Structures are given as C-alpha cells and as structure tokens.
Amino acid sequence: MSAAPRVERLDAAGRATVGECPVWHAGEASLYWVDIPARRIVRLEVASGRRSEWAMPEQVACFAFDRDGTVLAGLESGLFAVTLEGADATTRPLAAPDFAADGMRFNDGRCDRQGRFWAGTMLQDMSLASTAGALYRFDANGTLSSPIVDGLVTQNGLAWSPDGTTLYLSDSHPTRRLIWAFDFDIETGTPHNRRVxxxxxxxxxxxxxxxxxxxxxxxxxxxxxxxxxxxxxxxRLDREIAVPASKPSMCAFGGSDFDTLFVTSIRPGANANDDDGHVFALRPGVKGLPEPLYAGRLSVA
Structure with missing residues (x-):
C-alpha cells in the first residue's frame, strides 16, 4: 500500500462550528461548503486563498448548483433557491416536507447522476435518538416526493456509484452507525433492495x-x-487515512483533475482540538467525479 498522503489544513478557509457539504465548483476553481449553525454558505478560491461567505435566513446543511449557478439548498424549514450575488444572497422557498416532529431540519443532500436532488431530515436534538428522519427526492420538475426512506435518526452519507445504479445512504447516529446500499433505478429515481x-x-x-x-x-x-x-x-475496507480533526464531517473530490479530496470538520465545543472545524485537502492517489448539477431551473426569468 502506498504511503499515507500529506493532509494540508487550508487556513484561508477559516474555521467553522459545523462545517459540512463541500462542493467543488469547477468553473470557478473554488470550494464551497456550509457552516450549519452559523447559517453560512462559504466559498474558498483555492489558488488565491480568497474567502467569501453568505448569510442564510436559517441553518443551511446541504446544497447543489443548477446549470445557471443558482443554489438549491436544504435549510431548516424546507428547500430554497438561493442566488449568490456579490456579498448578498437572496432566497426563495421551493418546497417543504411535512416534518414528522418539531425541531427538525434537512441534513445531508446532493444530486444523483440524473440531476435529481436528494436530501434527508433529522431531529436536531440527537440525544432523543428519534427515528423521525426521512429521505426525500426533489425532481427536475420541482416536485418534492413523500418520504422515500423513513425511520432515520441522523441521515447522512448520500452518494451514487459512477454509473448511478447504486445508491449509498448512512445513519451516523451512535445507535446506528450503518451504511446501506440500494439498487437504484436511474429512470424513475427509485431505490430498492436495501442491504447493509x-x-x-x-x-x-x-x-x-x-x-x-x-x-x-x-x-x-x-x-x-x-x-x-x-x-x-x-x-471491503481497503484504506484508512488519518486526518488532524477528530470529527471529519464530509468529503468531496475537486481540483483541476479531481485528484484532491477536500474534507470539512466539526468543532465540538470545549473538547475541540486546534484542527477541529477546519477544512483539509489531500491527494489520495485516486480521482473523483464532478458533482452532478440539479437538472431543473431554479432562476426566475
């Protein structure tokens, strides 16, 4: 096995409380991510180290871009179209699920290979270990599905195989700690045959x-x-790479050849070490794939 790659802390990115959802924007050569409790979408122009951020009206946990550069974001109360212009952001509500309980929000989300946006919900008080969370699909026509997968505590880990025929989903709550795979019908956007x-x-x-x-x-x-x-x-587990942060939260491939893996992290209050909450970059020796764009149109003509 090759030597462990060097893990670089991107100090220009600043430090988040709950850094999540890194997304590489190839056209801008920039990394975007969110700080959930700070209600911020953040961008780092990697070459120059220039950092920008935009305030959201609610906690923001996940997002994707459409082909016009508008953001589709999962906030506390629902899905929103977000336009980032200069230092300002404007938001427009798109759809909201019928939350199973009070105190919920969206968590992990991204697009499948066909450009449908998927995102899950969770009860923010994780100590309750509530199974009120569910996974939803938002299609290119702007229709939000009923729950596709329910009974989730802390939905996470959404990803698709390169050909799009396998969906991955995890539950990161301490009582679960499971990753599932599903066969995925790319025509209908329907997962089935769930297994650990x-x-x-x-x-x-x-x-x-x-x-x-x-x-x-x-x-x-x-x-x-x-x-x-x-x-x-x-x-089968075939690689482990240590990172300086105790609570790495999400990873995404980017860079000019998609050979860089960016990692966000969480700063756990009084128990945080000096690296927790920072963004990291490493070259693991394999390449990733571009993040799919949302197939619908979010901008208002």
Missing part, C-alpha cells in the same frame, strides 16, 4: 458525509475517529 453495506461498529467512528471515487469506491468520514475510510464496491 458497512457496519461501523466493526471499525471506528460514525459514518458521516461521503464521496465516491472514479473507481467506484465509497469514502466516508469516520466522525469521532479522525479518519477517512474507503470501502470497495463489495463493502
């Missing part, structure tokens, strides 16, 4: 945000363990 892909009770940490590389391997952030774990399509 990896049980992190047998490894370390909790499965948080994830990415799939060009070889079809699934990378998950092992929250609380300070590691990235890579599983083959057969569910």
């Amino acid at each position: 892909f990896a049980d992190l009770h047998h490894y370390s940490g909790r499965p948080d945000g994830a990415a799939v590389d060009a070889d079809g391997c699934y990378w998950t952030c092992a929250n609380d363990a300070g590691k990235l774990l890579r599983f083959t399509p057969q569910g």
Whole structure:
C-alpha cells in the first residue's frame, strides 16, 4: 500500500462550528461548503486563498448548483433557491416536507447522476435518538416526493456509484452507525433492495458525509475517529487515512483533475482540538467525479 498522503489544513478557509457539504465548483476553481449553525454558505478560491461567505435566513446543511449557478439548498424549514450575488444572497422557498416532529431540519443532500436532488431530515436534538428522519427526492420538475426512506435518526452519507445504479445512504447516529446500499433505478429515481453495506461498529467512528471515487469506491468520514475510510464496491475496507480533526464531517473530490479530496470538520465545543472545524485537502492517489448539477431551473426569468 502506498504511503499515507500529506493532509494540508487550508487556513484561508477559516474555521467553522459545523462545517459540512463541500462542493467543488469547477468553473470557478473554488470550494464551497456550509457552516450549519452559523447559517453560512462559504466559498474558498483555492489558488488565491480568497474567502467569501453568505448569510442564510436559517441553518443551511446541504446544497447543489443548477446549470445557471443558482443554489438549491436544504435549510431548516424546507428547500430554497438561493442566488449568490456579490456579498448578498437572496432566497426563495421551493418546497417543504411535512416534518414528522418539531425541531427538525434537512441534513445531508446532493444530486444523483440524473440531476435529481436528494436530501434527508433529522431531529436536531440527537440525544432523543428519534427515528423521525426521512429521505426525500426533489425532481427536475420541482416536485418534492413523500418520504422515500423513513425511520432515520441522523441521515447522512448520500452518494451514487459512477454509473448511478447504486445508491449509498448512512445513519451516523451512535445507535446506528450503518451504511446501506440500494439498487437504484436511474429512470424513475427509485431505490430498492436495501442491504447493509458497512457496519461501523466493526471499525471506528460514525459514518458521516461521503464521496465516491472514479473507481467506484465509497469514502466516508469516520466522525469521532479522525479518519477517512474507503470501502470497495463489495463493502471491503481497503484504506484508512488519518486526518488532524477528530470529527471529519464530509468529503468531496475537486481540483483541476479531481485528484484532491477536500474534507470539512466539526468543532465540538470545549473538547475541540486546534484542527477541529477546519477544512483539509489531500491527494489520495485516486480521482473523483464532478458533482452532478440539479437538472431543473431554479432562476426566475
């Protein structure tokens, strides 16, 4: 096995409380991500180190771009179209689920290979271990589905195989720590044949945000363990990479050749180390795939 890659802390990115949802914007050569409790979308122009941020009206946990550069974001109360112009952001509500309980919000989300946006919900008070969370699909026509997968505590880990026929989903709550795989009908956007892909009770940490590389391997952030774990399509752990942050939260491939893996992290209050909450970059020796754009049109003519 090759030597462990060097992990670089991107100090120009600043420090988040709950950094999540890194997305590489190839046209801008920039990394975007969110700080959930700070209600911020953040951008780092990697070459220059220039950092920008935009305030949201609610906590923002996940997002994707459409082909016009408008953002589709999962906030507390629902899905919103967000236009980032200069230092200002404007938001427009799109759809909202019938939340199963008070105190919920969207969590992890991204587009499938066909450009449908998927996002899950969770009860913000994780100590209750509530199974009120669910996974939803927002199609190119702007229609939000009823729950596709329900009974989730802390939905996470959304990713698709390179050909789009396998959907990955995890539950990162300490009582679950599971990653599932589904067969995925790319025509209808329907997952079926759910099975356990990896049980992190047998490894370390909790499965948080994830990415799939060009070889079809699934990378998950092992929250609380300070590691990235890579599983083959057969569910076999074949790589572990330590990162300085104790709570890595999500990873995404980017850079000019998609050979850089960016990692966000969480700063856990009084127990935080000096690296927690920062963004990191490493070159793991494999390439990723461009993040799919939302197939609908969010901008208002």
